[in-house]
Amino acid sequence: MKRGTLIAGIALLILGWTLSGRGMTGHMVAHMIAVAVAAPLLALAIQDSRLDPARRWPRLATPMVAALMEAVIVWGWHVPALRRLADHAPLWLVVEQASFLAAGLLLWSAVLAPQHRAAGVAALLVTSMHMTLLGALIGLAPRPLYSHHGAGALQDQQIAGVVMLLVGGIAYLCGGLAMLGRLLQTRPEARA
Helix, strand or coil: CCHHHHHHHHHHHHHHHHHCCCHHHHHHHHHHHHHHHHHHHHHHHHCCCCCCHHHHCCCCCCHHHHHHHHHHHHHHHCCHHHHHHHHHCHHHHHHHHHHHHHHHHHHHHHHHCHHHHHHHHHHHHHHHHHHHHHHHHHHHCCCCCCHHHCCCHHHHHHHHHHHHHHHHHHHHHHHHHHHHHHHHHCCHHHHC
8 A cells, every 4th residue: 555645645535524614615625635636546545455446346446337426426416405415414414525535436446457447548538528517517507506505605606616627627637648648658468
C-alpha cells in the first residue's frame, strides 16, 4: 500500500466532508473531492492489495459497469428530493457521501487495473461527459432546483454547477487521457 497517497486521499475526504454542509457549492466541492480527487488517490494507494475492489470483485469492477453505477449514484443524489433529504438529515448525508466515495473508488480501481486499460479509457471519457452534462444542467438551470437552500439558492446552484462541470469534467478527462497515453505506450505484444 502506498501510505502517502492513502493519507492524502483521507485528508482530502475529511476536508471535503467538512465543507459538505455549506450550501450547494459546499456539497458539490465535497462530492467532487470524493469521486474525482480522493477516490483516484485511494484507488492508487490500495491498488493490487487485498482492499482493491478490482481484485476483490473482478466481475463488478469492470470499467463500464463501474461507470454506470457511478452515473446512477451521482445523478440519483442530484434529484432535488434526495438532495433535500441529504441536506436535512445527517444520516442521509453520510449515506450520500459514502456512496459517492464507494462509486468513485470502484470506478477508479476498475480503470487502473492493467487488464482494463482500453475499457478504462472509455469509462473515464464517458464519466467526464456525464459529469460535464450534469454540471451544465445544474449551473444553467433558469430557476433554483434546490430551493431549500434559501436566499441566494440560484447563485449557489450556479456556482455548484460550475464546480461540477470543471472539476468532474477535467478530472475524468485528464484521467482518461492519461490512461490512453499509458495504453499507447505499451508494446504491441503486451496489448495482446
